[in-house]
Amino acid sequence: MSNPHGLSKYVTLISSDGFEFVVLREAACTSGAIKRMLDPKSGFSEATTGRCAFAEINGIVLEKVAEYFYYNYKNKDREDVPDMDIPPELCLELLVAADYLNTSLINGVDVSQIWEGRIWAFGHASHDFNDTIYDLSAAM
Numbered sequence: 001m002s003n004p005h006g007l008s009k010y011v012t013l014i015s016s017d018g019f020e021f022v023v024l025r026e027a028a029c030t031s032g033a034i035k036r037m038l039d040p041k042s043g044f045s046e047a048t049t050g051r052c053a054f055a056e057i058n059g060i061v062l063e064k065v066a067e068y069f070y071y072n073y074k075n076k077d078r079e080d081v082p083d084m085d086i087p088p089e090l091c092l093e094l095l096v097a098a099d100y101l102n103t104s105l106i107n108g109v110d111v112s113q114i115w116e117g118r119i120w121a122f123g124h125a126s127h128d129f130n131d132t133i134y135d136l137s138a139a140m
Contacts, residue, residue, distance in 0.1 A: 011038060012051045013066060019059030021066040025050075027073035028066075032102030056100060061093045065101065068094075 011028050013021045029035040037046040046052045054062060068084065075081045086094065097103075 007038075007040070008050045010050070013062055014051060014053040015057055015059040015062040016055050017059045019062065021062060023066050023069055024073065027069040028052075030069050030072045030103055034101060057097050058093075061090060061097050064090055064094055065097055065103075068098075068103075 007025065009025055010022050011025050011034070013023055013028065013034075015021075025038065029038065034052055036042055037044050037052055038050070040047050057065070064086070071084050
């Protein structure tokens with residue numbers, strides 16, 4: 001269960017409401033934040049315990065994040081990545097969690113591109129609205 005460096009092959013992600021998700025370390029390291037937390041050179045307690053607690057992310061969202069880690073891990077070398085089903089009511093919370101976790105997305109799209117106006121279909125931008133200009137001043 002551990003690799004040559006003595007690190008467990010799995011890590012535990014803990015949500016704000018106490019749910020625990022045991023995830024393949026390599027898949028969890030899709031997140032830049034988790035990767036840094038688990039780096040033995042970081043000095044973080046998570047690096048020795050293999051447990052990462054997220055007081056800002058509830059269980060429903062963290063479950064979908066963990067699912068995405070495996071989805072990304074499974075599809076990381078594919079050119080044509082199918083969309084991942086995301087309940088619409090979780091989209092905003094997932095974007096916030098992905099930004100917080102510094103999560104790499106498939107096909108080179110990252111959360112900053114989404115905040116700049118791209119629609120995220122878990123892995124690729126499906127449409128870019130940056131060329132549309134809305135005049136909201138008339139509504140005020």
